[in-house]
Amino acid sequence: MHNKSFRTFLLIWAGQFISVIGTSLTSFALGFWVLTETGSVTQFSMIILSVVLPTVIISPFAGVIIDRFSRKKLMMMSNCVAAFSTSIILVLVLTNSLEVWHIYVTSALASTFNTFLMPTYQSVISLLVPKQQLSRANGMIQVGESASIIIAPTVAGLLLYLHGLQAIIFIDLFAFLIAVTTLFFAKIPELEVKATTKLNIQQFLVEAKEGWNYIMSRPGFKWLLIFSASINLLLGFVNVLLQPLIITLSSEQVLGVVLSISGFGMLLGGIFISVWGGPKQRIKGIFYGCGMAGILISLAGFTTSIVFITVCFSLFLFLIPLVNSCSQAVWQSKVEPSIQGRVFTLRRMFSISLYPLAIIIAGPLVDKVFNPLMAENGILANSIGQLIGSGDGRGIGLLFILIGSLFVVVTMLIYLHPRVRNMEIEIPDALTDDPEQPIMQPESV
Structure with missing residues (x-):
């Protein structure tokens, strides 16, 4: 039974893997289009906000829908709506009508339904994959995400040069078709739908609150949520500032090489966790991995050597699949399947809030504070500057040292909490050893 259910997961994973690659091509191409058309980093960053904000706003309510409706149908619908938003962009490109605000609107639309897709996908994994293999399955998902980081810049750039934006969008739409087709043929177990209580506004709010209460009644989950939000805040600074640091110290061409090499680090990390299956004590995998990641961020801030920075961030990205797969496996194995939709959407919302x-x-922060402090004649040039250097790139370098140090401190403080450190023992498993053991029969919705 395990083999059959894992084959179903592989079918779904293959479709979503192809879809992620297609979406990453389009995302890169549209971001490049905005930068070349406007030359504005602010307008480019608005794409990120148009993706993040719908997730934060809708997540508390999306979980109720996920737990009440067919998860297979929700995944198919989410992919179809994303394909629809991409089709709108295609029509605008073909008619030479595309404007920047169109990208914001369609990105927000796709992100709205992606808020349903990802938690549903994560909950489906727990229904198909034996709990001992959850880290391996989540590692495979990390492989898809890391592969997109490597493939998108090179392939999208080449396609833009040879065939234009429309060619990339056609490929993305074909990838969506493959994803929906694999979902159509996949046999996904369904939980019993709450048909006893009509879903009105009051009941909707009651059920949404159940997800919150579930997390708050388990201190281990509550502190893990706080940890995730804190770490993602720090990661936000790294993601925004890494590229300016590389360009300041070298050139745009070197930046492409550094990003590609670092992306391979993440890909290798995903492959490693997929083959290994992850540590038995997943909490240690999360916190040991984050501790080492913080050290690597700090080390990268001490130097102006592009080679050393590349090595640090390649190792840093190698650790990301380990941390993510262990974290996801803990939530999947410890949260009751009937409430995973609500819990997972709240988790996602707080993680990126x-x-x-x-x-x-x-x-x-860099332009007004850290760069002036670390300039050739800056206040810190004769103190900290003697250790890490002063001038170009040293403001970001100092900030990286501080971010990495905070990474380690936050990791240590949360891990020392006994409810977190012992949560795998204190919180009972919510899954059986056999993922295909019938939990409840499906009802049509």
């Missing part, structure tokens, strides 16, 4: 703050303040 502080991310926009990093996007907004990272640039001004």
